[in-house]
Amino acid sequence: MPVRSAALYARISSDQDGTALGVTRQLEDCRRLAADLGWRVAAEYVDNDVSAYSGKRRPEYQRLLADLADGLRDAVIVYHPDRLSRIPAEVERFLDVLKAARVQHLQFVSTGGIDIGSGDGLLVLRVLGAVAANESATKSRRVKRKMDQRAELGLPHGGYHRPFGYDDDKMTVRKDEALVIRGLAARFLAGESLRSLAIWLDAEQVRTVAGGPWRTSTLRAMLSSGRIAGLREHRGQVIGKARWRRIISEAQRSRILARMAEQTVSGRRPPRRYLLSGMLRCGKCGNTLFSRARETTRRYVCSSGPDHGGCGRLTVVAGPLEELVAEMVLIRLDTPVLADALAGRMHDDERGAALSEALVDDRHQLDELAHLYATKQIPARDWLTARKPIQDRIDTAERSLARLSRSETLAGLVGHGHQLRAGWAQLNLTRQHAIVAAILDHVIIAPGALGARSFDPARVDPRWRL
Ligand SMILES: [Zn+2]
Numbered sequence: 001m002p003v004r005s006a007a008l009y010a011r012i013s014s015d016q017d018g019t020a021l022g023v024t025r026q027l028e029d030c031r032r033l034a035a036d037l038g039w040r041v042a043a044e045y046v047d048n049d050v051s052a053y054s055g056k057r058r059p060e061y062q063r064l065l066a067d068l069a070d071g072l073r074d075a076v077i078v079y080h081p082d083r084l085s086r087i088p089a090e091v092e093r094f095l096d097v098l099k100a101a102r103v104q105h106l107q108f109v110s111t112g113g114i115d116i117g118s119g120d121g122l123l124v125l126r127v128l129g130a131v132a133a134n135e136s137a138t139k140s141r142r143v144k145r146k147m148d149q150r151a152e153l154g155l156p157h158g159g160y161h162r163p164f165g166y167d168d169d170k171m172t173v174r175k176d177e178a179l180v181i182r183g184l185a186a187r188f189l190a191g192e193s194l195r196s197l198a199i200w201l202d203a204e205q206v207r208t209v210a211g212g213p214w215r216t217s218t219l220r221a222m223l224s225s226g227r228i229a230g231l232r233e234h235r236g237q238v239i240g241k242a243r244w245r246r247i248i249s250e251a252q253r254s255r256i257l258a259r260m261a262e263q264t265v266s267g268r269r270p271p272r273r274y275l276l277s278g279m280l281r282c283g284k285c286g287n288t289l290f291s292r293a294r295e296t297t298r299r300y301v302c303s304s305g306p307d308h309g310g311c312g313r314l315t316v317v318a319g320p321l322e323e324l325v326a327e328m329v330l331i332r333l334d335t336p337v338l339a340d341a342l343a344g345r346m347h348d349d350e351r352g353a354a355l356s357e358a359l360v361d362d363r364h365q366l367d368e369l370a371h372l373y374a375t376k377q378i379p380a381r382d383w384l385t386a387r388k389p390i391q392d393r394i395d396t397a398e399r400s401l402a403r404l405s406r407s408e409t410l411a412g413l414v415g416h417g418h419q420l421r422a423g424w425a426q427l428n429l430t431r432q433h434a435i436v437a438a439i440l441d442h443v444i445i446a447p448g449a450l451g452a453r454s455f456d457p458a459r460v461d462p463r464w465r466l
Pocket residue numbers: 282283284285286287302303310311312313314
């Protein structure tokens with residue numbers, strides 16, 4: 001019976017094994033073979049950039065199977081058996097479909113025709129499939145092993161883009177970008193949000209290596225990466241020192257991670273709206289005041305009701321209060337008392353360094369444990385048990401570090417209150433808030449005199465951190 005409705009199948013794979021042929025070339029060869037055999041081609045099925053080994057979906061292959069099952073095709077031409085599948089079970093499934101549909105003709109450009117009616121033909125196909133599968137597995141093992149070796153040597157991995165801060169060799173530090181990274185790290189540790197930093201980068205026309213604008217997710221990934229601290233990460237774990245130079249210290253990275261962790265723990269809060277959000281307490285009931293725009297005047301109010309639970313009987317005008325508190329903060333930054341207090345913080349710096357070091361050790365240990373578990377050297381239960389005390393230590397250290405990093409916000413500011421005052425209005429709100437929050441724990445607002453219309457500074461009772 002002459003072939004009236006043959007199917008051609010071609011696939012280009014993303015695995016760069018050197019044998020991957022362009023789809024066009026595959027199709028041309030298949031068409032030539034069809035012409036030689038005198039088969040009428042009814043349809044061509046082409047999958048782009050999917051490997052028969054990766055397990056990714058191949059929509060055209062599925063369509064081919066469906067059409068075969070529906071009896072629409074009476075013959076199939078494929079370039080090479082490995083284009084069909086490298087997974088033996090899948091080859092079997094393909095053969096089952098052919099058998100069920102009574103399709104007698106299967107031809108390969110590279111290996112010739114296979115008589116699928118005979119046992120020998122099937123055997124040949126299975127062997128070819130198995131060889132292809134083994135080649136592929138060996139190759140992916142080889143690639144993995146090479147990646148492991150590079151990681152162990154502390155060499156960079158072979159991504160397409162160079163990392164921000166480094167040259168195309170992924171080793172040499174780019175001075176201009178390193179400066180940007182150090183600036184970002186310092187500002188993040190001083191309390192600025194990732195969002196605010198992304199806006200700043202955009203304003204400064206600093207682009208990502210791909211030439212696009214920075215997103216908070218990209219920034220987060222870069223600032224938390226081991227890479228900029230000279231650490232080699234592999235499969236999500238720090239595995240040791242890298243060969244390239246660091247841009248920030250490991251201690252700084254620990255603090256960055258601590259601050260990120262603190263933010264995650266406190267949850268995704270809505271963006272801070274006002275300078276004193278969350279820092280004011282009701283003088284009557286002790287509840288936190290919330291800002292509320294009422295009529296024309298913005299106020300901080302004590303809210304009653306299920307979400308807030310305050311007494312609902314205290315309000316204060318926002319504008320004058322914010323001005324007064326900012327002024328108090330600026331004056332306090334100029335006092336010898338604060339300078340002394342900060343001098344005392346030198347101990348904290350030493351403590352911070354020790355904490356960071358311990359943190360780095362603990363993280364390494366956690367990574368090692370994870371590796372033992374991942375490579376099945378220890379069972380999950382042992383992993384979890386051993387993990388617990390280390391994780392507890394890490395949590396405690398991270399909390400202490402987060403506390404310490406608040407005093408870092410003030411580095412270089414003490415004694416410059418008058419200079420800071422001149423530029424205060426130009427600082428963005430997160431930065432202003434960070435400075436205020438670094439030295440001011442909270443402010444108690446006393447009840448106002450009944451019927452008083454103007455703001456009374458005597459109601460303001462600041463509780464300082466330093
Ligand atoms: Zn209240």
